[in-house]
Amino acid sequence: MITSAARYRWNIYIILLLYKITLDLVFIFVVAPNYSYAGYTLDFSVYKYIISLILLALMLQPIAELLSKISPSSLIILVLNLAYFIPGCTLYALHGFTDKFFTFYTCYWILLMFFHYYFPHFRVPFITQRLTRGLFIVIIIFISVAGILISGVYNGFRFHFGLMDVYHLRSIQAEMKLPTLVRYLQPLASVFLPIAIVFLLTRKNIIWAIGLSIIQMLLFALGGHKTTIFALFAAIFIYLFYKENRSIWILWIVLLLNITALLEALFFHGFSYTCHFFQYRTFFMPDMISYKFFDFFSTHEHVYLRDSLLRWLGFHNPYGMPIPNLISGVYSGNYSTLANNGMCGDAFYQFGWIGLVIYPALITLAIRFFEACSRYLDVRIVFITCILFSQAFINNTFFIVMLTNGFIFTSIFLYFMPRSTFRDDVNNISGIRITN
Secondary structure: OOOHHHHHHHHHHHHHHHHHHHHHHHHHHHHHHHOHHHOOOOOOOHHHHHHHHHHHHHHHHHHHHHHHOOOHHHHHHHHHHHHHHHHHHHHHHHOOOOHHHHHHHHHHHHHHHHHHHHOOOOOOOOOOHHHHHHHHHHHHHHHHHHHHHHHHHHHOOOOOOOOOOHHHHHHHHHHHOOOHHHHHHHHHHHHHHHHHHHHHHHOOOHHHHHHHHHHHHHHHHOOOOHHHHHHHHHHHHHHHHOOHHHOOHHHHHHHHHHHHHHHHHHHOOOOOHHHHHHHHHHHHHHHHHHHHHHHHHOOOOOOOOOOOHHHHHOOOOOOOOOHHHHHHHHHHOOOOOOOOOOHHHHHHHHHHHHHHHHHHHHHHHHHHHHHHHOOOOEHHHHHHHHHHHHHHHHHOOHHHHHOOOOHHHHHHHHHHOOOOOOOOOOOOOOOOEOOO
């Protein structure tokens, strides 16, 4: 007799396989025909497709296990699997990534999963609610005021609601030569505010939540970064619909995105807006950029953190320009745009094959720290944070995520966020709970 647990696990396997198959179809019938000018050509290989399916089959159990005990770290790793690693399997088989790159990619994937399951969890002691509440309010006010000032001084409090012309906004922002403090505060506020919005909504502070939503819209108008507007709508959606026992919805949502893209292409002469914003830009583009990083630095000098941490000690980037600009220029001819990348691209351009071990370990340790700081928070607050930083890890280098994107700051902010209880639950190492 099949138990309910076994049936649930087989449901996960089937959804994952359907997600992979429909993602393949999206690439074949939507991405390749519409974005061949950007390099997304169809180069199908039978043996590569078989290898990608075998690899996915071997990883079904570890991926399904992420849903069996939901924790902050397992949520982040799950999103990385769906939005980065499985799309990479599709590009290997259908676009023609080299075997050498896919070997690096696969080893990175396996090591990240291994470290996730075998690195120890740790906890941090919490201070009293009276102390945390005051500091928590100060942080919200500071970030809110910073967001308002940035919008007012550099964009005249203007709103922008379009998504198809955001690169024009980015070019305008690039010409502004924003001060360093503003360049750090803007992405930090864009991540911080949606998390604060979910917290305020769980506490029924609707007016404050609306106020922060307006500030988030103002920040989107300065630079047109789609993750800013996505974060706002994701926060509202997660507050309204997400619960701990609905984690499998994550799989259904990405599968539904693929089906929607295929249906759109069927009715709109091969084009899909869903594909443009999700499969093409969110799922496939980071992998494509990772491949370009690997391809370039396979024959050029690695950077060894001289463009990030070590530059504060007097070391210099050997290429004389930001690496994202370099990769964009080499592969597209436009040195003014940024080919931002994290995960495999980040690991390889910094340390080469040694990065296989260094970066999965660093990411796992960072996620463990975030998990310790977010114990006993409402699951919806934790989930929106996981979504935002999963995308950050995919699209930016590790140390930019830690500092500029505010991973460390946000983890500390979650540490000071008021909780309803500190009651220990030995059966739930994540400490996630739903508060009333």
